[in-house]
Amino acid sequence: MSARNPGTTFDLEWISNIRVNTQAVLKRAQHIQGQKICRNQWQAAWLLKGVTCIDLTTLAGDDTPSNVHRLCLKAIQPVRYDLLKKMDMHNKGVTTAAVCVYPSRVADAVMLLKNSNLPVASVATGFPAGQTPLETRLQEVRRAVADGATEIDIVINRTLALTGQWKAMFDEIRQFREACGDAHMKTILAVGELGTFTNVYKASMVAMMAGSDFIKTSTGKEAVNATYPVAIVMARAIRNYFLRTGHKVGFKPAGGIRTAQECLVWLALIKEELGNDWLSPHLFRLGASSLLADIERQIYHYVTGQYAAYNELPIA
Numbered sequence: 423m424s425a426r427n428p429g430t431t432f433d434l435e436w437i438s439n440i441r442v443n444t445q446a447v448l449k450r451a452q453h454i455q456g457q458k459i460c461r462n463q464w465q466a467a468w469l470l471k472g473v474t475c476i477d478l479t480t481l482a483g484d485d486t487p488s489n490v491h492r493l494c495l496k497a498i499q500p501v502r503y504d505l506l507k508k509m510d511m512h513n514k515g516v517t518t519a520a521v522c523v524y525p526s527r528v529a530d531a532v533m534l535l536k537n538s539n540l541p542v543a544s545v546a547t548g549f550p551a552g553q554t555p556l557e558t559r560l561q562e563v564r565r566a567v568a569d570g571a572t573e574i575d576i577v578i579n580r581t582l583a584l585t586g587q588w589k590a591m592f593d594e595i596r597q598f599r600e601a602c603g604d605a606h607m608k609t610i611l612a613v614g615e616l617g618t619f620t621n622v623y624k625a626s627m628v629a630m631m632a633g634s635d636f637i638k639t640s641t642g643k644e645a646v647n648a649t650y651p652v653a654i655v656m657a658r659a660i661r662n663y664f665l666r667t668g669h670k671v672g673f674k675p676a677g678g679i680r681t682a683q684e685c686l687v688w689l690a691l692i693k694e695e696l697g698n699d700w701l702s703p704h705l706f707r708l709g710a711s712s713l714l715a716d717i718e719r720q721i722y723h724y725v726t727g728q729y730a731a732y733n734e735l736p737i738a
């Protein structure tokens with residue numbers, strides 16, 4: 423993780439005159455999606471970079487110690503040994519960036535990962551809706567930290583954002599930040615529920631002023647989750663926050679990211695909008711529960727060159 427973001431005092435001026443140019447954002451997103459991301463020979467290497475940035479996630483009602491156990495084993499060895507060997511990466515300790523679970527499963531994950539360097543991230547603050555009393559949300563953060571989570575993914579209070587109560591939102595996030603103690607805090611904006619790009623920009627800036635170490639798009643439970651236009655808006659807020667304060671805040675798209683191709687687009691977007699410094703797990707995470715399988719499949723194709731022959735297609 424990057425150096426902690428100490429935050430600033432609340433500065434209304436930073437957000438009061440913001441009007442995001444929707445057309446310009448959409449055009450930029452189209453450009454990034456439409457371009458050829460990288461040459462074929464580099465795809466496996468980029469995908470491996472993507473793997474190291476994944477917060478491997480399970481956030482389901484039927485989570486149990488055993489599926490968290492499997493998740494942790496996968497996080498420790500996300501890509502088959504023979505594939506890593508072909509890429510000469512078998513001795514490099516390739517893992518995902520972290521695992522991400524509900525607070526009740528933190529202790530299971532911590533126990534499984536105690537001999538690895540892998541951090542356990544916990545969602546908290548009434549994830550996904552955040553509609554519980556403030557004291558309950560704070561208590562949930564403290565409990566997850568006490569159980570061993572070193573990263574906390576909080577959700578913002580969308581009611582405050584949608585009613586323009588930015589100072590109140592700042593104050594809440596500040597309290598979450600204090601409750602996190604030494605744990606890093608990722609702040610989930612739930613962008614699909616914020617209505618406008620302008621609100622997304624303002625919420626990003628308020629979250630960073632309040633001391634978030636990362637800003638994250640979505641819980642994965644909203645109708646609309648991580649999209650490229652919204653990511654451009656958040657990346658520009660991160661850039662402006664850096665220019666004003668000198669602090670680099672990380673970015674985590676999450677929700678609905680399923681394919682290797684999407685992973686490559688996300689890496690390209692980060693490289694173009696924020697630069698190479700952000701292309702590391704310290705400043706970039708992909709929150710995903712079902713992305714790894716496709717990445718592993720694509721890496722297999724690229725490093726072995728073994729595509730199924732046409733006459734092997736099961737269409738008899």
Ligand SMILES: O=C[C@H](O)COP(=O)(O)O
Nearest residue numbers: 641642677678709710711
């Ligand atoms: O924070 C991570 C998200 O909840 C994961 O969403 P997903 O299950 O759509 O990959």
